[in-house]
Amino acid sequence: MTTRNSSLRPLTFAIPKGRILDEALPLMAHAGVVPEAEFYDKKSRALSFAVEGSDMRLIRVRAFDVATFVAHGAAQVGIVGSDVVEEFAYADLYAPVDLDIGHCRLSVAVPVNSGDTASESHLRVASKYPNLTRKHFERQGIQAEVVKLNGAMELAPMLGLSGRIVDLVSTGRTLKENGLVETDVIMQISARLIVNRAALKTDPRVGELVEAFRAMMAEKVAA
């Protein structure tokens, strides 16, 4: 990442808070993207951070917002789970590199011993992923009413909000603790490098970043 083009606006790289971030930072460093020290200061109120030796800036936002910023071209590059890429299915968002981190799956879960045989033609599901949930049940000829929740999905069956949930599953511990059992895996998830399609065509720095991440992943596979 040595090329500079001072006539362009600084490139914005959007990364998600939480789960993926710790695994993403070493990969970013290998690809030449190292945040300034303030990035690690938990008391900082800054929303945007410089990148060492580059005019790039980093923004750290919620995973769904990473996709929104990149799809609209307000950030040109980002890292986000394939769950978010698929949920939004933005035409202007391209996910060229699988980063092989943030592995988990999107699954359907029901209460243990619910006796629920998924044979209904209509059912209610709580999920943070209304689009992926609807599509999954449509493929089975089932019309699902999705109740959108932003967290604590496991409460929905417990309180009678819905018979099923569609949620991210990693170890399965949370499901087990809440008396739920996985019945279907909708998709396997990993984090992706994402770029805005228009920016990739018009700004050579975006293509260079994609190549840096590709090369780094190829090295990892070869090692």
Place this chain on the structure above:
Amino acid sequence: MTTRNSSLRPLTFAIPKGRILDEALPLMAHAGVVPEAEFYDKKSRALSFAVEGSDMRLIRVRAFDVATFVAHGAAQVGIVGSDVVEEFAYADLYAPVDLDIGHCRLSVAVPVNSGDTASESHLRVASKYPNLTRKHFERQGIQAEVVKLNGAMELAPMLGLSGRIVDLVSTGRTLKENGLVETDVIMQISARLIVNRAALKTDPRVGELVEAFRAMMAEKVAA
């Protein structure tokens, strides 16, 4: 809250994480709703908590989800900001008591010196509140395209995602730090006791809770 009706399911009381919670707990205690000790254990993975001397249970979820659980009758009672009540406008959700806590406002903000005169017939706004945002601009004869963000709204004008944001404002410090200035107040906000309408009609415990909160607020005003 001495009446028991063991033939009914436990009553579920939904409270929001974050901002409102610290102010809400003393009011809840005055109305007889005191969470078990585990509620205060930050390491607890529990999603639902007992209430001392009652068969009620507490759930602590995100503010938007408080409204969703209560509107669907999965929780019968809750506390949430009037911003959330108005954003969803659920027919089955009734907000009988203003708790006079969690005060802030929902405002439009633009970059300082943006020269933006709000005279356009179409504009783009970033907000967590798409419905309230659209309605606000409709009242002015303006068709607003809302980009839904889940946080860090202030980044949107900075990165060219939108010319305006609609966000919660308390002291105004965050806006100022990010070079933004408030141009319109859409609504003044405070936290409300909310109940599910059907539960209020059929479960006497819900009406009793409403009366306990009403009496407590009347005492506060008289004091």
